[in-house]
Amino acid sequence: xxxxxxxxxxxxxxxxxxxxxxxxxxxxxxxxxxxxxxxxxxxxxxxxxxxxxxxxxxxxxxxxxxxxxxxxxxxxxxxxxxxxxxxxxxxxxxxxxxxxxxxxxxxxxxxxxxxxxxxxxxxxxxxxxxxxxxxxxxxxxxxxxxxxxxxxxxxxxxxxxxxxxxxxxxxxxxxxxxxxxxxxxxxxxxxxxxxxxxxxxxxxxxxxxxxxxxxxxxxxxxxxxxxxxxxxxxxxxxxxxxxxxxxxxxxxxxxxxxxxxxxxxxxxxxxxxxxxxxxxxxxxxxxxxxxxxxxxxxxxxxxxxxxxxxxxxxxxxxxxxxxxxxxxxxxxxxxxxxxxxxxxxxxxxxxxxxxxxxxxxxxxxxxxxxxxxxxxxxxxxxxxxxxxxxxxxxxxxxxxxxxxxxxxxxxxxxxxxxxxxxxxxxxxxxx
Numbered sequence: 001x002x003x004x005x006x007x008x009x010x011x012x013x014x015x016x017x018x019x020x021x022x023x024x025x026x027x028x029x030x031x032x033x034x035x036x037x038x039x040x041x042x043x044x045x046x047x048x049x050x051x052x053x054x055x056x057x058x059x060x061x062x063x064x065x066x067x068x069x070x071x072x073x074x075x076x077x078x079x080x081x082x083x084x085x086x087x088x089x090x091x092x093x094x095x096x097x098x099x100x101x102x103x104x105x106x107x108x109x110x111x112x113x114x115x116x117x118x119x120x121x122x123x124x125x126x127x128x129x130x131x132x133x134x135x136x137x138x139x140x141x142x143x144x145x146x147x148x149x150x151x152x153x154x155x156x157x158x159x160x161x162x163x164x165x166x167x168x169x170x171x172x173x174x175x176x177x178x179x180x181x182x183x184x185x186x187x188x189x190x191x192x193x194x195x196x197x198x199x200x201x202x203x204x205x206x207x208x209x210x211x212x213x214x215x216x217x218x219x220x221x222x223x224x225x226x227x228x229x230x231x232x233x234x235x236x237x238x239x240x241x242x243x244x245x246x247x248x249x250x251x252x253x254x255x256x257x258x259x260x261x262x263x264x265x266x267x268x269x270x271x272x273x274x275x276x277x278x279x280x281x282x283x284x285x286x287x288x289x290x291x292x293x294x295x296x297x298x299x300x301x302x303x304x305x306x307x308x309x310x311x312x313x314x315x316x317x318x319x320x321x322x323x324x325x326x327x328x329x330x331x332x333x334x335x336x337x338x339x340x341x342x343x344x345x346x347x348x349x350x351x352x353x354x355x356x357x358x359x360x361x362x363x364x365x366x367x368x369x370x371x372x373x374x375x376x377x378x379x380x381x382x383x384x385x386x387x388x389x390x391x392x393x394x395x396x397x398x399x400x401x402x403x404x405x406x407x408x409x410x411x412x413x414x415x416x417x418x419x420x421x422x423x424x425x426x427x428x429x430x431x
Contacts, residue, residue: 064097064098065092065097065098065128066088066092066095066098066099066100067102068081068084068085068088068099068100068101068108069102070088071084071085071087071091072087073085073088073101073108074104074108075102075103075105075106075107075108076104076105077104077105077106077107077109077140077143078106078109079109080109080110080111080144081108081109081110082110082112085108085110085139089114089116089129092127092129093117093118093119093124093127097127098127098130099127099128099130100130101131101137101139102132103132103133103136104136104137104138107138107140108138108139108140109140109143109144110139110141110144110146110150111143112144112146113141113146113148113149113150113152114139114150114151114152115154116129116151116152116153117152117154117155117156118153118155118156118159118162119155119156124155124162125160125161125162126160126161126162126163127162127163128163128164128165129162130163130164130165130166131165131168132166133166133167133196134166134167134168134196134197134225137168138167138168138170139151139167139168139170141169141170141171141172141177142170142171142172145172145173146171146172146173147173147175148171148173148174148175148176148177148179149175149177149178149179149212150169150171150173150176150177151171151178151179152178152179153178153179153180153181153189154181154182154187155181155187156187157186157187158187158189158190159188159190160192161191162189162192162193163192163193164192164193164194165193165194165195165196165197166196166197167197168200169197169198169200170202171200171201171202171203172201173203173205173208174203174205174206174207174208175209176201176209176210176211176212176239177199177201177209177210177211178199178211178212179212180192180194180212180213180214180215180216181213181215181216182214182215183214183241183265183266185214185215185242185266185267186215187215188215188217188242189217189219190217190218192216192220193219193220193222194219194222194224195221195223195224196222196223197223197224198227199211199224199225199226200226200227200228201227201228201229201234202229203229203233203234204229204233205234206235207234208228208229208233208234208235209234209236209237209238209239210226210227210237210238210252210255211224211226211237211238211239212238212241213239213240213241213242214241214242214265215241215266216242216243216244216246217243217244217245217246218244220246221246221248221249221250222247222250223249223250224249224250224251225250225251225252226238226250226252226258227252227255228253228254228283229254230254231254231255231256231282231283232256232283232284233254233255234255234256236255236288237252237253237254237255237257237259238252238258238259238260239260239265240259240260240262240273240294241268242268242269242270243270243273244271244273245272246273246274247273247275247276248273248274248276248278249276249277249278250278250279251278251280251281252278252279252280252281252283253279253280253281253282254281254283255283255284256283256284256285257283257284257286257287257288257312258281258283258285258286258287259275259278259280259286259288260287260288260290261287261288261289261290261316262288262290263290263291263292263293263294264290268291268293268294269293270293270297271293271294271295271296271297272296272297273297273298274297274298274300275299276301277300277301277303278299278302278303279302279304280302280303280304280307280310281303281304281305281306281307282306283306283307283308284307284308284309285307285308285309285310285312285334286304286307286310286328287299287311287312287313288311288312289311289312289313289314289316289319289342289343290312290315291315291316292315292316292317293316294315294319295316295317295318295319296318296319297316297319297320298319298320298321298322299320299321299324300323301322301323301324301325302324303324303325303327304324304325304327305327306329307329308328308334309328309331309332309333309334309339310324310326310332310333311332311333311334311339311340311343311378312335312339313339313341313342313343314335314339314341315341315342316341316343318342318344319343320343320344320346321343321344321345321346321348321378322346322348323347323348324345324348324350325348326349326350327349331354332345332350332377332378333377333378337354337376338376339376340376340377340378343378344378344379345377345378350378350379353377353379353428353429353430355426355427355428356373356428358418358423358424358425359371359372359373359417359418361418361419361420361423362394362417362418362419367397368397369394369415369419371417372394372415372416372417373415373416373417374414374415375410375411375412375413375414375416376412377412378412379430380410380411381409381410381430381431382408382409382410382428382429382430382431383407383408383410383416383426383428383429384406384407384426384427384429385408385418385424385425385426386404386405386424386425387404387424387425388404388422388424389404389420389422389424390402390403390404390406390418390419390424391419391420392418392419393406393408393416393417393418393419394416394419395410395415396415397415397417404420404424
């Protein structure tokens, strides 16, 4: 009996020691997430016991990452920390280590732009730059005006698996607050993660931008907030130049345009992206699609409120909005409700559909009825025609009705023309 008890005790002891060492090895692998977790308590992985998370940010060091405090950064809101940040980043790149920016009593004052330039894969693969939280790790460029971009993230060649997390960037520049990638797209950031970030540009200049994405693919933008100086100011909260197959979840507000897809700067191939539950508020335009190469992007759910127009699409194709909650101050689409090029609305709360004016009586010329009205509402419409003296109704130049009482389904992009002796009335409703 005694021998059995001793044997059981030895097994328990060996099991505990093995489990402990396995846990320690696990912690070494996840040390980055473990350290900057934005919670007041952490838990032992074995016992699940909660215990206070100590404020030891100034003491955090690791085998695989560096601390900007070790290079002279103060974060007191008075000391110019630009030199310290540059030295810390250079050391991280040279040593192929990640970089930690701990919480501070005030903010990190930066008087000159920061250039985070990665040497290229595989040298700098997987390097992480992370703070304690957007509230407690603040990179402040606005105290000393900076000719932007304030923070420029680029590479010698394409980059892979980098992560930027847990800090804020505040600037006052008539350019981008944060720029990712270069104009010529030689340094596409692939499989990158940008999360738990707050970016605010306080400039009212016409070229002010919060986050400017030049070259990004297969990346994740999660839990971010972007702010412009005031409604109607700047270029955009976020500008997508060449962004492909990436996912976005965040909030944007106080801008002229919250989100802009354009080809003004780069080739403009922004396609295959998914925007999940995005929140656009207090802006003139929620989403502007201005690139003919912006295609097959999908917005799912989300909310647009206190915007004059939700969408201003003058280019692009096959861009889909599913189950959105739209509450514009004016019409969903800009341009008197007509700027819906390449856009399709499905489900959602899109309000009543705008009913256009009855066109002049159509005549048939070389097989085409003219004039006609094209459905640019972004959603299929049921058209109820009544009154007047109608001789024919044509959809896409094919006659579908020959009376003053007709109900017509008009899909997005289709045209309708009415020939009449006395003008009828009509009402458009979402189908």
